[in-house]
Amino acid sequence: MLLNLTHAKLILTPQQLQVRLQPSGAILEVFAEDLRLISTANLLVANVGSVSWQLPLENDEQLQQVAEFYGIAVDAVEAY
Structure with missing residues (x-):
């Protein structure tokens, strides 16, 4: 699955998430767990x-799409 953000592209695969930052082209990766x-x-918070x-998403819809794709719960607490 591909999500386009203003500042990044998110590539979601069943086991990992890859973030390609725009315009630098830097790549961040995290396993779903x-x-x-x-x-x-x-x-979106990655702790590897x-x-x-951390990567801010543009809206709640993007957050829900990532949550549904990976089947993970969304926390309502502040980031650390």
Whole structure:
């Protein structure tokens, strides 16, 4: 599945999420089990061992699409 954001492209595969940042072309990857979604900020949070990163999504619809694709619950707490 492909989601186009203003500042990135999200490529969702069954086991991982790849983010291609625009315009730099930098690529971030996370396995689905290391992914967290925060509804209060429409935020995608990746915690991969000693490396973590966050990506703001543009709207609640994008957050719900990612949640439904991976079958994960959306947290309502603030990001850390």
